[in-house]
Amino acid sequence: MRRRRVAPRRRAARRRQSPAPIDVTPAKAQDIEALASRSEALYRSGQLAEAETALRKLAGLLPDNPMVHYNLARVLKDRGRIDAAATALRKALGLAPAMMEGWLNLGTLLGESGRWAEAAEAFQHGLAAKPDSWQLLTSLGRVRITQGRRKEAEDLLRRSLALAPDAPPTLVNLGNLLSDHGSLAEAVSLFERAMALAPTMPEALMGAGNAVRKIGEMGRAIAYYEKAAAARPSDLAMRARLTEARLGVCDWRDVEGLRDSLIGPALKAPGAVGPMMSLTFPLPLTAKELLAFARQRAETVSAEAAPLKAVIKTPKPGPxxxxxxxxxxxxxxxxxxxxxxxxxxxxxxRSRFKVVTLALEPDDGSDYRRLVREQSDQFVELGPLDTLDAAKAIQAAGVDILVDINVHTRGNRLALTALRPAPVTVNWLGLPGTSGASFMDWALVDAVTCPPGHESDFSERVAVLPHCYQSNDRDQIISHAGPSRHECGLPPSGFVFCCFNQAFKIEPEMFGRWMRILSRVPGSVLWLLGGTPEMVANLRRAAETGGVDPDRLIFAARLPKDQHLARHRHADLFLDTLYYNAHTTASDALWAGVPVITAPGRLFAARVAASLLTHVGLPELICPDLDAYEELAARLASDPAQLAAIKAKLAANRLTTPLFDTKGFIADMERAYQMIWAEACAGKKTKRLVVP
Known part of the structure; x- marks a missing residue:
């Protein structure tokens, strides 16, 4: 907030504001001027308590001067007394309702406190007084983004941009909105315009990094993140984003120092590290730490959704x-x-359950989207809808149990779950861990991913399925015309280890083990999912550092699912990652007949592959530690008979064990739904509900 000059009015002074002039003697006017100057000097020197005292004395002398209350609000804000600052600003605006800057500062103050509805009201009052204020339009647009009113936000920001085409804040806010929900190309263009006007503006650099990252230009994204972090070195969230991007291309610099430089501070600074980012750190975080990061984000979402809760009345459970x-x-x-x-x-x-699918993203034209639409009793497009309208659409569909598949993962709209448009809410499948949310009732798990005694890892109550928590499709097609070994870039002979996990799951400790395995198995190669040029270069460099010829790393191009499954026939053994296991990729390997070895950790994300192996009847591939993991990988590569026996067992088990028994899995889920619904109807709070 910028200081506004206090001007006591003498009798001869011409009126310049609506408040009536104050009659004072010349001597009294000098005292007022001295007090005003003293309050400003105290403020500038950081003596905030003394500045407040001086301004309150001044307010006693000039109670109807809006500038006194405006400047008092500035001091109160800096003292952390947000409610008192808002009261002072409202007093100033009651005296001078056309003071645009006052409405702007009041709205900003309330927004920073998470009081979005009040902030919007302040900005709207300001616009009533000055409808052509680009600052107010942009600020109201930001609030509407937070409230999930995206269409209105875009209209406001475009109006603002028409008034001030070279305003970096507007360019950045519209760019962020379009980056998340519109055109990436236009978003990048807006960020570039903002950076041309303000080359070191951290928000523009960060937004540009996020946008180009989404179009796959990781090197360019990292360069923007580096500039943003350099421009604001004290901003922990910007450093975290840079770290996450580097880890996403297997750039493991300073990994050993992450706990002190980022994780520890972020636990004390909500918002710097998100739940998904915390899961991808190549370090053994505790369940308590992961829960803390999840809870930070969930509480923020809950606060943002709070103004809409009065509109959405949660239905009651019943028969x-x-x-x-x-x-x-x-x-x-x-x-x-x-x-x-x-x-x-x-x-x-369908005699006992109605299936409603609630899509948050646009149609990609794929057969998968078509099948989901055709095989649902009701398919609802929530993507174009604002938060309130989307929550109403969920209620209109009569949803009893809302299963949030994303929770904190990409594309989520957790605010919808926070509004509780259904009587029961469930966290399942997409997030390998807890939501940290008080508004999430249940997490669906199994006895391997959440053994007895792990209930405290979750903010939710846990419903324990009798078999693997992860659904699998036993009708997946494996193409008969998959690529040849040569077309895959593999050598004509030699043992093929593979891991088709995304790059962010590969961490230095396990990669080092992989290099030791390659060293122990002459002629073998490691087949990985291809990624960005930066990722490939970093892994090749790490292999060379580990004493392995970088050419022994083979990178697979992305293929349609049936062909991807088909190329597994050229792989001999799938090597799992450590802290964040293979999930779908492990299921793919097992379905295609490739054994998977894993060394489970304590936390959910590190135990998924163990659950898959348990429920396909291959517990012998679950290793107690990394030494055993390395030994098993080297032994299977050197003993064709033992490997063949395991592959034969996998082939026999694939259609006879629970893992790929889709009908059996659905029956398990349906029993779980009925049990948690009965709990809701009875008002019970069972922490660990075991589904038979």
């Missing part, structure tokens, strides 16, 4: 002829999550 299950996801397209779920939608018992 139903059929339970309506609402599956909400941003991934109802050609995405690994939908690959897993494909058999779920047509398989529910």
């Amino acid at each position: 139903r002829e059929r339970l309506t299950i609402g599956y909400m996801s941003a991934d109802f397209h050609d995405h690994p999550t939908t690959h897993l779920m494909r058999g779920l939608f047509p398989g529910h018992d």
Whole structure:
């Protein structure tokens, strides 16, 4: 807030403001001027308590002068007394309702406190007084983004841009909105305009990094993040974003120092590190730490959604002829999550369950999207809807149990779950861990991913399925005409280890083990999922540092699912990652007949592959530690008979064990839904509910 000059009015002074002039003697006027100057000097020297005292004395002398209350609000804000500052600003605006800067500062103050509805009201009052203020239009646009009113936000920001085409804040806010929900190309253009006007503006640099990252230009994104972090070195969130991007291309610099430089401070600074970022750190975080990061984000979402809660009345649970299950996801397209779920939608018992799918992202034109739409009883496009309208649409669909498949993952709209438009809320599949949310009732788990005694890892109550928590589609097609070994870039002979996990799951400790395995198995190669040039270069460099010829790393191009499954025939053994296991990729390997070895950790994300192996009847591939993991990998590569026996066992088990029994899985889920609904109807709070 900028200081406004206090001007006591003498009798001869011409009126310049609506408040009536104050009659004072010349001597009294001098005292007022001295007090005003003293208050400003105290403020500038950081003596805030003394500055407040001086301004309150001044307010006693000039109670109807809006500038005194305006300047008092500035001091109170800096003292952390937000409510008192807002009261002072409202007093100033009551005296001078046309003071645009006052409305702007009041709205900004309230917005920074998470009081979005009040902030919007302040900005609207300001616009009533000055409708052509680009600052007010941009500020109101930001609030509407937070409230999920995206269409209105875009209109406001475009109006603002028309008034001030060279205003970096507007360019950045519109760029962020379009980056998340519109045109990436236009978003990048807006950020570039902002950076041309303000080359070191951290928000513009960060927004540009986020946008180009989404179009796959990781090197360029990292360069923007580096500039943003340099421009604001004290901003922990910007440093975290840079770290996350580097880890995403296997740039492991300073990994050993992450706990002191980032993780520890972020636990004390909500918002700097998100739940998904915390899961990808190549360090053994504790369950308590992961829960803390999840809770930070969930509480922020809950506060942002709070003004709408009065509009959305949560229905009461009770007897139903059929339970309506609402599956909400941003991934109802050609995405690994939908690959897993494909058999779920047509398989529910329609005499007892109605299936509503709630799509958060646009149609990609794929067969997966078409199948989800066709195999649902009701398909609702929530993507174009604002938060309030989307929550109303969920209620209108009569959803009893809202299954949030994203929670904190990409494309989520957790605010919808926070509004509780359904009586029961469930965290399942997309997030390998807790939501940290008080508004999430249940997490669906299994006894391997959440053994007895791990209930405190979750803010939710846990419903423990009798078999693997992860759905799998037993009707996935494996192409008969997959690529040849040569077309895959593999050598004509030699043992092929593979890991098709995304690059962010590869961490230095496990990669070092992989290099030791390659060294122990002459002629072997490691087949990885291809990524950005930066990722490939970093892993080749790490291999060379580990004493392995970089050419022994083979990088696979992305292929349609049936061909991707088919190329597994050229792989001999899948090597799992450490802290964040293979999920869909492990299921793919097992379905295609490739054994997977894993060394589970304590936390959910590090135990998924162990659950898959347990429920496909291959517990011998679950290793107690990394030494055993390395030994098993080297032994299987050197003993063709033992490996062949395991592959034969996998082939026999694939269609006879629970893992790929889609119908059996659906029956398990339906029992879980009925049990948690009965709990809701009875008002019970069972912490660990075991589904038989």
